[in-house]
Amino acid sequence: MKPRSIFLAFLLGLLLVMVPLGFRQWLPDQISAQTPPAEAPKKTPAEEEDSEPEKPQFKPFDEVVHGATRSPGLFALYQNKKTGKLFAEIQPDQLERNYLAAMTLESGLGERGIYSGLPLGDFLFTFCRVNNGIQFVIPNTFFRAQAGTPMARSVDRSFSDSVLEVLPIRSIHPQRKSILVDLTPLLLSDLPGLTPVLASYLKSSYTIDASKSYLSQAKAFPLNVEIESIFGFSGGEGEGAMPSYIAALPDSRSFNLRVRYSFSKLPENNGYHPRLADDRIGYFISAFKDLDDDTPRQAFVRYINRWNLEKKDPTAAISAPKKPIVFWLENTIPVEHRDAVREGVLLWNRAFEKIGFKDAIEVRQMPDKADWDPADVRYNTIRWFNSTDAIFAMGPSRVNPLTGEILDADVMVSADFVRSLKQDYRSLVEQNQMSTAPFAAHLTGNSNLCNYGMAARSLKRHSAKTQQPAVPKLRFGSHLGNYQDLCYGLDAAKQFAVGNMALSMFQNVLPSSPEMKNYVHEFVRELIAHEIGHTLGLRHNFHGSAMLKPEELNNTAITQKNGLVASVMDYNPVNLAPQGTKQGDFFTSVIGPYDEWAIEYGYTPIDAIVPQAETRILDKIAQRAPEPALAYATDEDVSSFLDPKVNVFDLSGDLLTYTQWQMDNAREMWKKVDRRYPSQGESFNEVRVAFDAVFDYYFQYSLFLTDYIGGQFFNRYRYGDAKGRLPFESVPLAQQRQALAVLQKNVFNEETFRFSPEFLNKLAPSRWSHWGTEPSSNLDYPIHDNILFLQSMVLADLLSYDRLARLRDAELKTEPGQAMMIPELFDTLQTSIWGDVMQPAGDRIKLSGLRRALQREYMNTLIAMVLRQSDAPEDARTIARYELKQLHGRLDRAMRKVDDKDLYTKAHLEEAHDRIGKALEARLQSQ
Known part of the structure; x- marks a missing residue:
């Protein structure tokens, strides 16, 4: 070949x-x-269907729904009680359309975060047909582009939707062409994601038991359907498995949770126009990326969350709304609190009247035999709930994420807010609600801003080094497992309790007196006003409590006209008048100037078709931001601990003066507790509870003062709003020095904590031991440890890395001589804490146990800096070494002035001398 x-x-x-x-x-x-x-x-199923003669694929419609009860509405529902099946009839024009889903925990466990009424999440969903199934899809609303454009096609291909379930088609109606699907697999699956959260919170694995789970009720209405699932959970099954101990359950191996699903139609062509957000004013936001806009600064479009409120008569200066915002008082609210709740809701009408709305908000009472449920999305409700270990309130709302329109809102309030804080209750709270805190035995709040009090600083400082196990959160922005959305909390209840004690001690008011009932009324009214503000779209404003001067706080001619605070959206404390001053309002009776301004921005009627056309009018409103009463700071601002006027449960524009007042009040209350507690026939545990309540109050105000050191006032307004004003303004040096002086006098001075032996020996713990309460493991009261903990928390905050770094930076941010420097802080603390040694006043040095403990804490902190065992700026390390060297030199002389019989002082000073010497030597050797 x-x-x-x-x-x-x-x-x-x-x-x-x-x-x-x-x-x-x-x-x-x-x-x-x-x-x-x-x-x-081989051909795909779709190709087989196209190429072969059509075969009957589904059973006849009537045969599938035989025996089921039909409920016509948005989606016609067919519920068969015998089989447990629930079918939904989806019309052809209901496919590929957005609807709103909302999930609510209708029944809970009453402890450990599993409470009735908690929102489990809300989201848009779409029914999409693919072959012989209906996909339950959550559309991706984070990225958008104008329909029909190349960018819109790119967005569709770049970002995915979420398909949560595929519902098999059971039948197609021969005439209506409607599709029948079985909702049972979707609604009895763990759609809310309860299982991982239960495992985390209950510290044991619980799973859904299909044999105990079922669909309870299903109702359809023209604009929504309401379905309730009963989930039976079982735990402790299998070899070696143990259920968690749940005190509120008769048997911890099993429990039921009820979940309410609300599927509703989104409003269409209802006249609502989205409104653009402004960071000078605090609204919750619905945000997305506009990928049609190539300007980097304009990538995000942010709409505020608000109700669709329109005037019935647009030409009238004041008009009733076409559709008022109606809140229903649930029939679980105690009768004695309903007037206060009603007043708290209606306080907001004053703000709406100023922008032209008459009775924008209405309040109605839910009948005892109502034929509707509070979780029904057609009703905005205020609900009371009970638990064994929770004190909080919350005001969440359901929002259309495409536009920011609020569609539904419910307020939840713990019944425990206005109950006496007895020891058996407190102990359970501290065991469960605070168990995740690093100093769980001492802290009085948990890691979120709603229960944060004194604990937040410690948690913030330790969070980088001490990683707490992550708590799984439910899908869709759920509130279960997400306590950032809970309001007030245990600290608010403690404010209420201290005010209650002050009223009793300073004014001899009896629990059943009209004065005490009015006090409770004031508290509930402000609490509700705060939560209603959230349901109107408003975020927290932690600058609101700084509006008035201390001397104005008890002038009711001022407070009942303008408010005790600039905003009810702050966490406002009880206002206690200083000794010798007539008591004014305990809590604010009106919404403040900031609240009215925020409503003006969000709800002023503006005749514009697109949001951008409103900007000129809205900017004119927002430019008022520099007015002192309109200052705004929210959760992200308070957690930095930078601005001494931005805190929770603080009061007045001069916190230095007000703090001294409250510390004086606390000392006076301790004296009265010593003299008057317990009452005849009462347990000595009452003395311990009262002592701790006052101690917490004292602790709270001690920590406010550290923010002055190296602090800066932060302003949110924009360039041009206020000539000559910048975002950051340093706290004047005189105020920083005054804050240190107050701390020296009230925290680092042992005389502040001189209690009589008789008083301390009254502090007996509760000895009840049964479900729901456990006796304290320590019979005696750890007075030294508690005082040292207070002092060490303040000291650690003053010497934290952030604080010292701000002092270092202040040298560049202020004019020469106007900044407190690191050497001055160290020298002031050393003089205050080690003054007995540095400058002994008498012939002999004798140090008490409290003094020795504080000196040791200060010394250990500086040694840790010098030996690089803690974070600190380098300049701070060198100053720490210098201060230790100065102290070391004085210890030799001081030890000669100690009585030989005073072994405590002698051993303490010798140990300090040796440890400082070794630390200084180790520092030199390491170099």
């Missing part, structure tokens, strides 16, 4: 090998024709 023939044969063979591999289209027709055909590929 010739070489050419051999080559052609080889080529032909090669081509024949390539053909089955998919290269047939590359071959000439004549060669392709000579090649045996490859095996035909």
